[in-house]
Amino acid sequence: KAGVTQTPRYLIKTRGQQVTLSCSPISGHRSVSWYQQTPGQGLQFLFEYFSETQRNKGNFPGRFSGRQFSNSRSEMNVSTLELGDSALYLCASSLHGVTPGNTIYFGEGSWLTVV
Amino acid sequence: AQTVTQSQPEMSVQEAETVTLSCTYDTSENNYYLFWYKQPPSRQMILVIRQEAYKQQNATENRFSVNFQKAAKSFSLKISDSQLGDTAMYFCAFQYTGNQFYFGTGTSLTVIP
Numbered sequence: 001k002a003g004v005t006q007t008p009r010y011l012i013k014t015r016g017q018q019v020t021l022s023c024s025p026i027s028g029h030r031s032v033s034w035y036q037q038t039p040g041q042g043l044q045f046l047f048e049y050f051s052e053t054q055r056n057k058g059n060f061p062g063r064f065s066g067r068q069f070s071n072s073r074s075e076m077n078v079s080t081l082e083l084g085d086s087a088l089y090l091c092a093s094s095l096h097g098v099t100p101g102n103t104i105y106f107g108e109g110s111w112l113t114v115v
Numbered sequence: 116a117q118t119v120t121q122s123q124p125e126m127s128v129q130e131a132e133t134v135t136l137s138c139t140y141d142t143s144e145n146n147y148y149l150f151w152y153k154q155p156p157s158r159q160m161i162l163v164i165r166q167e168a169y170k171q172q173n174a175t176e177n178r179f180s181v182n183f184q185k186a187a188k189s190f191s192l193k194i195s196d197s198q199l200g201d202t203a204m205y206f207c208a209f210q211y212t213g214n215q216f217y218f219g220t221g222t223s224l225t226v227i228p
Contacts (some may be wrong), residue, residue, distance in 0.1 A: 033214045043206065043218040056215045088158060092214070100210050101148050101167065106160035 001028065004093050004107035012113045021110045025072050025093030026111075031055075032074040033104060035068060037088040046089075049074055060088040081114045088112075117142045119209050121219035128197045129227050136183075136192045136222045138207030147211035149183065149190045154221070155203040163205070166190065194224075201227045 003026040013019050025032050033048040034054075045058040049068035066076040072093075078085055088111055092104035118141045128134035140149070151163040164176045166183050173181050178195045194201055207219040 008153075031214050033216075035218075042220045045215050045217070048214045056213045058215070062175065074182075090160065093116075094159075094214055100146070100212055102210075102214055103150075103162055103165060104214050104216065105162070106152075108159045 004090050004091055004105055005091075006107035006110050008110060009108065010111045010113075012115060013081050014115055015081055017081050018077060018079060019112060020075055020077045021089055021091075021112070023074045023076075023091030023093075023107060025074070025091075026105055029093035029095050029105075030072050031094045031096060031102065031104075032068055032072065033092050033094075034074070034076050035092065037062075037090060037109070038086075042088070043085060046076065078112075083114050086114045097113040099114060117144070117209055117211065117217045119207055119217050119219040121205075121207055121222050123222045124220070125223045125225075127225040127227055128194075130197055130199060132195060133196055134197055134224065135191070136194075136207075136224065138190045138192070138219055140188050140190065140209050140217075142188070142211065144211040147209060149181075150210065150216070151179070151181070151190075151192045152206045152208060152218075153201075153203045154171040154206065155200075158194070164192065192225045197226045197227050199228060203222065206216050 031050045034046040048056040068074045088109045090109045092106045094102040094104045149166045182191045199225045209217045
């Protein structure tokens with residue numbers, strides 16, 4: 001069965017632009033969560049979606065937003081990009097959401113460079 | 116607030132030897148889960164092992180096992196018979212609600228041939 005698929009894998013954007021990243025979860029998985037990984041801050045939780053509803057949100061500014069579609073695919077958007085947004089953005093999916101104990105499976109990530 | 120601490124930024128081990136990676140966490144929650152994830156140079160995070168806090172028995176997955184000490188809030192990973200493919204960054208993670216994971220800063224493990 002196909003794993004978590006993230007597109008694009010690599011992209012370069014200019015400060016002030018916006019970017020949209022896409023994530024297709026493992027077939028049958030209904031929960032999608034997003035993480036930002038940087039050398040300085042490590043892995044930080046952005047948000048989680050389950051059945052098209054945002055369930056949890058990390059401590060990130062409102063420039064970071066996301067959504068989930070009825071087929072469980074998810075997108076995250078970052079507006080007014082800053083240099084500090086350069087990071088590896090990881091998407092993870094799990095069969096269930098809401099209750100803890102779920103194992104999450106990660107995609108290969110989208111490398112975003114802001115210049 | 117939940118915090119996860121990995122105090123060993125880098126470690127190395129000879130091939131076929133055993134190595135233990137440390138992790139401590141802080142939480143006031145009673146029902147939670149702990150994980151070890153591996154991130155090889157490809158950067159894809161791979162689940163290594165999972166432990167439920169309510170289970171006293173330590174989880175084991177082939178060459179990987181944990182030493183879970185709930186009272187001490189400690190969750191170390193032991194890798195036996197280390198292989199070159201074990202070279203990676205290892206992250207300890209804590210989960211108590213939904214799919215919001217709290218990750219440690221990672222330990223970079225190098226297996227030396």
